[in-house]
Amino acid sequence: MDRKKFLKNGMAGIGSIIAIPTLITSCNKDDDAGGVVDAGSCVVSPVETAGPFPIKTPADLVKENIIGDRTGIPLKIIIQVQNVNDNCKPLTGAFVDIWQCDAKGNYSEYSGQLDGDFTNQKFLRGRQTTDTSGNASFISIYPGWYPGRAPHLHLEILKSSGQSLLITQVAFPEDISKAVYATTNYKGDFDTSNAQDGIFSGDINRSIANSVTGNITDGYVLTETIKVSG
Template sequence: MTNATRRGVLGLLSSGAALLAPAARAASETQVSATAADDACLLTPQSESGPYYLDPKLLRADIAEGRPGVPLALRLRVIEAGSCMAIAGARVDVWHCDARGIYSGYPGQSDSHKLDESGKTYLRGTQMADAAGWAGFRTIYPGWYPGRATHIHFRVFLDDATVLTGQTFFPEALNEFIYSNVPDYTGRPKQRLVINANDRVATEADADHKAYCAIKEERDHYLATLTLAVSRKPGAAVEMPTGKLPPVPWIKDRLAALVPGLKRNPF
């Protein structure tokens, strides 16, 4: 995405966010209050790593590798569950799909399942947490692929041992706006049927929304932040098995599922 295009997209998103009020902004504010206030030091829920994890051994903050999309800064803070003490030096891996729902490093990608991205490393990287526990990445807003809500994967290591495998989710009103209006994300042959409300990974692993990120609009990008509370206790890092969940429920009232506060049953 060129600088001119990036400015245009963020201008479009800014005006769209105003038009969507209280949709996108209410969703964002809800996530901010939920993340910053209560239960920040409770253990972050484990989730599945999914089928697309790999370690390309790339210690880097900029993971986009030129993939088109809305610029996103992702900041994750690693703390000790219970004590809330920052964990300096923790290794944080992240990986996610691009604007079209494609993962690097694997065959069978794209809506046709015929694109082979083996050997590629975009939208993957590792950072070591600083003295305050923060690890930051420069990337793009993730797209979607059939069967899953919008998400970014993360894995935290302490002393070379995995202590947390999880996923962070995004406000649905903002997802819907980006996927409907930004050219890098539009024109998909299939409808997006799975969102936060009926994604089994989100609802089964994180019913209390402890791993939903807070989103803030900056001048030329979005900023997503999340605190990851981990435990060093043996047996605490039990990852959710991949692909062991019940079928996705059908959403009958999409608007109720997308916009917080409507108090209507989406199912």
């Protein structure tokens, strides 16, 4: 989906999602990390665990809108994939798999969740293919949190052949998460900060999203660059 079209028209008909306004809040890696990140460095993005709830059948989830029946603050996710073996030029034709928890901290496709068994549900999981600019986008909701983890997204980048190039996670600016979690559908402030999260420990500067812009009324847009050895 075209980003300008999303910002202009919003996502009418999907829950309560409407257009992103002109006046927005924003946060980037320099703001949240407490130090300057060399965004221009051409090195592979942090390798992180797939977590206990990876996608089981990603080829069956080729879709841009991954919301399903979940509710929450709307989130447009724009991922650009770059190839460090080609001077970080955009990587075309790569699969981007994404998965995240819902507003209450539950993952689909698995039992033993905070609010029950979601084995037969497929919400908040999807796959898209990068375009000629190396971009893939998803329509989602701002993820909730669960005990022991800071708010995050899971990503896997794969070649069109299915070969995995990188599994990583993306963290969120804490001030924005606090604002989101004070709204209806969420369960209050997170219990684990980015600095306390064992997955992001020591590398939060490189793991936090490049940019998160928007507000709690109209939703947010997250952009992130993922660099792989393609």
